[in-house]
Amino acid sequence: MVSERRMHVKQALLEKLCLPTPSMAAAYPSSPQLFSLSDLEKLSVLGHGSGGTVYLVRHLPTSSLFALKVLHSNSNSSTNHEADVLARVEDCPHVVRCHGVLDVAGLCCLVLEYMPGGSLLDVLRARGRLSEELIAWVAKCVLRALLHLHAAGVVHGDVKPSNLLISRQGEVKIADFGASRLATSEEAACEEGTRAYMSPERLDSEGFQGEAGGFAGDVWALGVVLLECLVGRLPLAGPGITWAVCLGGGPQLQVPEGEASPELRSFVGRCLEREWRRRATAAELLAHPFVAKCGDCATAAWTQKLI
Numbered sequence: 359m360v361s362e363r364r365m366h367v368k369q370a371l372l373e374k375l376c377l378p379t380p381s382m383a384a385a386y387p388s389s390p391q392l393f394s395l396s397d398l399e400k401l402s403v404l405g406h407g408s409g410g411t412v413y414l415v416r417h418l419p420t421s422s423l424f425a426l427k428v429l430h431s432n433s434n435s436s437t438n439h440e441a442d443v444l445a446r447v448e449d450c451p452h453v454v455r456c457h458g459v460l461d462v463a464g465l466c467c468l469v470l471e472y473m474p475g476g477s478l479l480d481v482l483r484a485r486g487r488l489s490e491e492l493i494a495w496v497a498k499c500v501l502r503a504l505l506h507l508h509a510a511g512v513v514h515g516d517v518k519p520s521n522l523l524i525s526r527q528g529e530v531k532i533a534d535f536g537a538s539r540l541a542t543s544e545e546a547a548c549e550e551g552t553r554a555y556m557s558p559e560r561l562d563s564e565g566f567q568g569e570a571g572g573f574a575g576d577v578w579a580l581g582v583v584l585l586e587c588l589v590g591r592l593p594l595a596g597p598g599i600t601w602a603v604c605l606g607g608g609p610q611l612q613v614p615e616g617e618a619s620p621e622l623r624s625f626v627g628r629c630l631e632r633e634w635r636r637r638a639t640a641a642e643l644l645a646h647p648f649v650a651k652c653g654d655c656a657t658a659a660w661t662q663k664l665i
Contacts, residue, residue, distance in 0.1 A: 475524025581629025
């Protein structure tokens, strides 16, 4: 009965997201101000996922818009994990910033940067394929984020279109660190993440000695994302196909013949090298001609398509 009553209280808080002010409101280390639940007005639901529900909220004292992610897990260690990782990489401009953390009736709530352009998945669903110019821009933004994450010892673990969000200025930023881990962790690669974007060594850690789904796994996932942007569909549809391709029993995962420039074909090939030891790093890929020729600002055409 006590457990059921507690769940009802949590559900009511999720639905209202206003009053009363929570008993504990902890400031995020980088946050310039304290947030309390009573200062946030719920406007709409931005999305649902296995890890939590994200709401668009208005900060009443400043009228600023934020995304409030309410984590579903009942484990303190898992709910605090994402906040801890975000604190480690909070100064990276290509990672969605966390402005505050609230503890509401045992629920961890992250006050996150609002990205009005939605996700890359939204763009692909609405527009299908992207031009090579836009693919290069997406790659450059994600690689800059991965370079920062990997330097901080963080493996994202779930790079995919729905976790790549777009700002009003057309910048692409990595979000959702629920499947992330520290590269120094002695734990094996976690089962969290999206199988269609998992690298061979993540799917078969015993067959690929010396690697447990680390930095190279993030690079593989980026390669799959870029291939998806090019052909307009997920290249590995179905767990059986994913396993066959990654473990060498199926067709080679590569850019279709005649559908891309030599630079893009080379770039994706460096991302999708089956042997993780030969796969390019984020730093090496940033120097690749395909992204090196891309400017440092989002193109006007890209921004206009999103806003």
